[in-house]
Amino acid sequence: NAGVTQTPKFQVLKTGQSMTLQCAQDMNHEYMSWYRQDPGMGLRLIHYSVGAGITDQGEVPNGYNVSRSTTEDFPLRLLSAAPSQTSVYFCASRLLTGPNEKLFFGSGTQLSVL
């Protein structure tokens, strides 16, 4: 199993540009989520999904869009990038039930918005 795969690893955008961060998992996890991590801070939840066709907002959803058309994929879209969205983005997935509902993380995407 590859686990959680995020692409790209690095991205530089200009203000106003749009882009999609890709996330895929091959563990048949119902739950997928996106977090952002800013220097010296913990992770803040952007959006999450509990299954195909179901998404919901997290703590900091503004400026981001998600969709979940398959169990495996959960892309994050930046509609019009702003400097405040400069951050490291992590995708994570997990099972919703079971003895060990831990999150599996991707390796992250470092995004700079100029």
Place this chain on the structure above:
Amino acid sequence: SQQGEEDPQALSIQEGENATMNCSYKTSINNLQWYRQNSGRGLVHLILIRSNEREKHSGRLRVTLDTSKKSSSLLITASRAADTASYFCATDAPSNTGKLIFGQGTTLQVKP
């Protein structure tokens, strides 16, 4: 706002000493989890403790949970330089939405 607050924000100890990190949270939980992040990497799960458990061990890790005080602690015994990392607690609400809300983390430096 974030659910968990961790204390201390930074901790520096010598190899062989014990390291204790604390996490407080605001609402009821289903379970509480601890994660580790090495610089520039994704988070890795360390241990999960359920709301009906008070203490759990895994190797050199010991986690306690006090639901009456809404707090948890992570103890790393006999620390090693390789334990240098950031440590985060995350709470899983009983609503079964699957959301895990993270604290701001404790940065641990273990000096050889």
